[in-house]
Amino acid sequence: MSTPRITGKARLAGVLGHPVAHSLSPVLHNYWLERLGVDGAYVPLPVAPDQFVTAVRGLQAAGFRGANVTIPHKQAAFAIADEVDPMARVAGSVNTLVFGEDGRIRGSSTDGFGFLASLEAEGIGIGAVRDRGAALLLGAGGAARSIAAALMERGFSVIVTNRTATRARELVETLSQAWRDHAAGAMPALSTLPWDHPAGVPADVSLLVNTTSLGMAGGPDASWAPDLTGAADHLIVADIVYVPCETPLLKAAAACGLTAIGGLGMLLHQARPGFRAWFGAEAEVDAATVAYVLAALKR
Numbered sequence: 001m002s003t004p005r006i007t008g009k010a011r012l013a014g015v016l017g018h019p020v021a022h023s024l025s026p027v028l029h030n031y032w033l034e035r036l037g038v039d040g041a042y043v044p045l046p047v048a049p050d051q052f053v054t055a056v057r058g059l060q061a062a063g064f065r066g067a068n069v070t071i072p073h074k075q076a077a078f079a080i081a082d083e084v085d086p087m088a089r090v091a092g093s094v095n096t097l098v099f100g101e102d103g104r105i106r107g108s109s110t111d112g113f114g115f116l117a118s119l120e121a122e123g124i125g126i127g128a129v130r131d132r133g134a135a136l137l138l139g140a141g142g143a144a145r146s147i148a149a150a151l152m153e154r155g156f157s158v159i160v161t162n163r164t165a166t167r168a169r170e171l172v173e174t175l176s177q178a179w180r181d182h183a184a185g186a187m188p189a190l191s192t193l194p195w196d197h198p199a200g201v202p203a204d205v206s207l208l209v210n211t212t213s214l215g216m217a218g219g220p221d222a223s224w225a226p227d228l229t230g231a232a233d234h235l236i237v238a239d240i241v242y243v244p245c246e247t248p249l250l251k252a253a254a255a256c257g258l259t260a261i262g263g264l265g266m267l268l269h270q271a272r273p274g275f276r277a278w279f280g281a282e283a284e285v286d287a288a289t290v291a292y293v294l295a296a297l298k299r
């Protein structure tokens with residue numbers, strides 16, 4: 001690793017959140033900066049909701065290149081951006097802000113990109129998975145919406161199931177409307193499935209994604225795993241939870257001989273577009289990056 005250096009010309013970025021102390025983004029970006037020998041720094045920016053706009057304008061005034069945005073600011077980031085990409089419009093949120101030299105703020109949603117990139121990094125062909133069946137999303141929150149938007153863009157039929165059925169229906173309606181308003185091309189099929197439906201995983205599902213906090217250490221039910229009976233033998237099972245790395249869901253999938261993908265890859269890959277935009281270098285998610293972030297997670 002090269003010697004870290006922050007000169008008077010350093011490029012600056014950070015992560016706006018409330019709270020932000022748990023964020024792994026500073027660890028990750030500063031690791032890449034050091035490794036690539038980039039003159040730059042990435043800092044945590046704890047900002048209360050009523051100070052978000054003031055903070056963003058202040059960062060712009062101070063010459064920051066931009067920022068990541070995490071809970072609870074993703075909708076406010078969407079609102080403050082002068083331009084947002086179509087994926088952010090369908091996702092309804094922004095997690096990456098880039099401050100242009102012209103004073104304009106460009107917003108994007110990279111969570112869905114990060115999710116798909118994490119599958120591709122494991123050698124999974126997205127098109128082949130799509131051609132084999134639908135994607136079944138567990139959960140109907142912000143993460144589900146971002147992932148659904150990315151899957152729809154890649155032509156997946158998407159089925160949403162959620163403990164609170166009205167939220168699943170609302171998500172499908174919101175996605176349909178957003179697709180009609182902002183996306184190009186024919187809209188893929190969107191539907192809902194009851195949370196407590198008895199038959200396990202429908203055989204025509206080729207990708208199952210847990211976007212809830214179930215299975216997360218310290219979450220609502222750390223031992224949760226759904227019934228995988230009936231699943232096709234080519235089913236890919238993905239979890240966005242990354243603490244623990246191998247959730248009960250992923251263990252159950254592996255025990256059935258299914259491909260199981262954890263949530264850490266999504267977290268690492270979603271950071272790449274911002275890093276490129278702010279620091280002008282290409283960040284790689286390789287074994288050394290994963291090992292470094294895992295060590296930080298354990299601290």
Ligand code: ATR
Pocket residue numbers: 138139140141142143144162163164167211212213214220221
């Ligand atoms: P995010 O924006 O990170 O996705 P969120 O909007 O709070 O977070 O969504 C959390 C998801 O986890 C929701 O789908 C939630 O289901 P409800 O809409 O019914 O609340 C789901 N979830 C949380 N705790 C759960 C539990 N104990 N059982 C089932 N689903 C749960």
